[in-house]
Amino acid sequence: xxxxxxxxVRPRPARRWAGDKRGIWVRWSLRAGLAAxxxxxxxxFLLMALAAVTPDxxxxxxxxxxxxxxxxxxxxxWHDVDWPALYLHTVVVVIVVFAAQVLTSLPAGYALxxxxxxNRRLSFWTVMLCLAIPPQVTGIPVFYALSKVNLLDxxxxxVLPSVGSAFGIFxxxxxxxxxxxxxxxxxxxxxxxxxxxxxxxxxxxxxxxLAAFAVFTVVGHWNDLYWPSMLLRSDxxxxxxxxxxxxxxxxxxxxxxxxxAAATLATLPLLIFFLLVQRQLVRGIAxxxxxx
Amino acid sequence: MTAALLGPAFVFLVAFVVLPVLAVxxxxxxxxxxxxxxxxxxxxxxWHRVLASPELWxxxxxxxxxxxxxxxxxxxxxxxxxxxxxxxxxGAGLWRTAYFAPTAATLAAMSVVWRWLFxxxxxxxxxxxxxxVGQDGWLSSTTLALPAVAIVGSWAGIGSCVxxxxxxxxxxxxxxxxxxxxxxAGAWHRFWSVxxxxxxxxxxxxxxxxxxxxLRVYDQVRVMTDGGPQQSTSTLSxxxxxxxxxxxxxGGGSVVNTVLLVLxxxxxxxxxxxxxxxxEEDGRR
Numbered sequence: 001x002x003x004x005x006x007x008x009v010r011p012r013p014a015r016r017w018a019g020d021k022r023g024i025w026v027r028w029s030l031r032a033g034l035a036a037x038x039x040x041x042x043x044x045f046l047l048m049a050l051a052a053v054t055p056d057x058x059x060x061x062x063x064x065x066x067x068x069x070x071x072x073x074x075x076x077x078w079h080d081v082d083w084p085a086l087y088l089h090t091v092v093v094v095i096v097v098f099a100a101q102v103l104t105s106l107p108a109g110y111a112l113x114x115x116x117x118x119n120r121r122l123s124f125w126t127v128m129l130c131l132a133i134p135p136q137v138t139g140i141p142v143f144y145a146l147s148k149v150n151l152l153d154x155x156x157x158x159v160l161p162s163v164g165s166a167f168g169i170f171x172x173x174x175x176x177x178x179x180x181x182x183x184x185x186x187x188x189x190x191x192x193x194x195x196x197x198x199x200x201x202x203x204x205x206x207x208x209x210l211a212a213f214a215v216f217t218v219v220g221h222w223n224d225l226y227w228p229s230m231l232l233r234s235d236x237x238x239x240x241x242x243x244x245x246x247x248x249x250x251x252x253x254x255x256x257x258x259x260x261a262a263a264t265l266a267t268l269p270l271l272i273f274f275l276l277v278q279r280q281l282v283r284g285i286a287x288x289x290x291x292x
Numbered sequence: 293m294t295a296a297l298l299g300p301a302f303v304f305l306v307a308f309v310v311l312p313v314l315a316v317x318x319x320x321x322x323x324x325x326x327x328x329x330x331x332x333x334x335x336x337x338x339w340h341r342v343l344a345s346p347e348l349w350x351x352x353x354x355x356x357x358x359x360x361x362x363x364x365x366x367x368x369x370x371x372x373x374x375x376x377x378x379x380x381x382x383g384a385g386l387w388r389t390a391y392f393a394p395t396a397a398t399l400a401a402m403s404v405v406w407r408w409l410f411x412x413x414x415x416x417x418x419x420x421x422x423x424x425v426g427q428d429g430w431l432s433s434t435t436l437a438l439p440a441v442a443i444v445g446s447w448a449g450i451g452s453c454v455x456x457x458x459x460x461x462x463x464x465x466x467x468x469x470x471x472x473x474x475x476x477a478g479a480w481h482r483f484w485s486v487x488x489x490x491x492x493x494x495x496x497x498x499x500x501x502x503x504x505x506x507l508r509v510y511d512q513v514r515v516m517t518d519g520g521p522q523q524s525t526s527t528l529s530x531x532x533x534x535x536x537x538x539x540x541x542x543g544g545g546s547v548v549n550t551v552l553l554v555l556x557x558x559x560x561x562x563x564x565x566x567x568x569x570x571x572e573e574d575g576r577r
Contacts, residue, residue, distance in 0.1 A: 030380040037373065038390040041447065045393065047416060048405045062408055062415025108301035117294040123302070130309045132500060132560040134508035136529035137553045138312035140536045140545045141319055145312075148329070164304025194293045225400040225511045229533060241400035245515055248404040259404050266401035274396035278389060 051260040073261035090239040098217045101165040109172025130166035157231040175209035320546035338543035351531040359506040361442035370453025395451035403515035434524040460494025528552040
């Protein structure tokens with residue numbers, strides 16, 4: 001008896017055309033369309049992986065025939081490029097950039113969301129303008145300045161230009177806006193100062209935004225080819241995209257098989273990372289347009 | 293006390309975004325030799341030199357064409373895919389993963405793969421989609437190389453639009469949708485009167501971010517075509533990098549950067565004029 005009662009009162013999920021025949025037909029044709037698109041999206045990964053394990057003499061230019069299996073391409077690519085160094089440099093840059101961005105963006109995001117001060121609108125629109133300006137516009141002046149102070153080819157060069165994050169400020173502002181005012185009122189009654197407010201009250205409350213921001217920063221800076229191309233002259237602190245672009249440059253002697261193996265080695269860590277944390281990412285994007 | 297909170301972030305934003313933006317125009321008036329570290333005043337010489345060469349105009353045209361090819365595909369396609377994922381019922385997470393994976397993958401590395409797939413005549417692309425549209429040898433053609441680069445750019449970028457629109461669609465008020473369905477409003481009418489207004493902020497955000505990312509295209513150009521054949525794919529950010537870093541022509545590179553900056557500012561101004569207010573107010577409950 002009780003089970004039927006439960007099923008009766010449970011609200012039906014609002015699904016389009018639920019139940020009627022036309023709805024089923026529409027849904028399946030949508031699925032077929034989505035599947036066709038997904039094939040296009042995923043085929044490059046599949047062909048990359050297949051080519052990477054195909055013996056080089058069997059590999060035709062631009063396509064794969066399923067014949068033979070070898071790890072020689074991976075051995076060769078691993079031998080040609082100092083992968084542990086590339087991974088290490090990239091991980092260091094990504095972690096330092098993320099930490100520095102949180103240290104600067106979280107207080108700024110909180111201030112823009114909750115404090116009233118002079119030039120508040122001006123500050124907000126400065127951030128929005130910075131958000132719209134791509135690094136490709138500022139690349140040459142930054143290169144000029146850093147070469148003047150002899151900082152090219154260093155971790156400092158790779159980190160400094162990315163510390164101020166308009167995106168981080170915007171994301172944290174949106175999230176702090178969505179927190180209930182009572183959180184802040186209670187803390188203010190306890191005489192918590194503004195700086196302590198950020199790190200003791202806001203920080204524990206913005207964990208979802210923090211996780212989302214971490215995903216953005218890691219994906220963005222792991223994949224970045226532009227800043228390394230601009231600011232590096234040698235392999236001293238070469239990152240993964242910089243290394244792969246050099247390894248697969250038209251003038252290099254790497255074969256297709258080893259290039260595909262190298263592309264796999266470059267892409268895999270981040271794809272795995274993405275599969276593990278994609279929930280956070282979706283959440284973060286939801287924040288940017290005020291959802292949740 | 294506000295200064296202590298805002299200060300650090302603004303110091304870095306001003307030092308590495310605002311000042312460089314202002315400095316681009318000034319650097320274009322200087323001659324700087326990165327090897328000897330010597331700077332001298334050049335006046336308008338860099339401008340004359342770069343404006344006189346066809347390179348700048350070709351790069352501007354290529355950048356605009358690339359943007360015109362990718363933004364509608366990414367934003368329009370992203371919206372359609374997000375609507376389809378929502379309407380298809382179960383499996384949303386799976387679709388999202390499939391469409392977003394290219395965005396998470398290192399574009400520099402995947403461009404190596406795409407360059408290989410675009411191998412003239414015998415490559416997978418020419419054998420399948422190329423045959424479908426009756427064109428081959430894309431990367432060696434001066435007219436098809438840029439569309440090829442745009443295909444890869446859209447492949448890499450559409451995923452973030454899908455995710456942004458999925459997030460926006462989750463804001464559509466369910467009671468309004470149900471009410472519209474009760475009134476037997478058609479799918480088209482429901483979309484325009486209920487869904488479209490609700491995803492306004494998501495659309496603005498997707499449009500601004502996608503346009504910014506298209507105007508700055510660099511990775512695929514660098515890896516797939518190196519600007520060629522015959523400069524047919526060299527974009528503004530690629531040309532600026534090539535001038536500044538490969539040819540050590542900082543003044544000339546700054547001229548190219550200034551043009552890119554102007555282009556970015558114009559598009560942002562237009563977009564914010566059209567949909568900016570919703571951004572600032574968003575998220576307030």
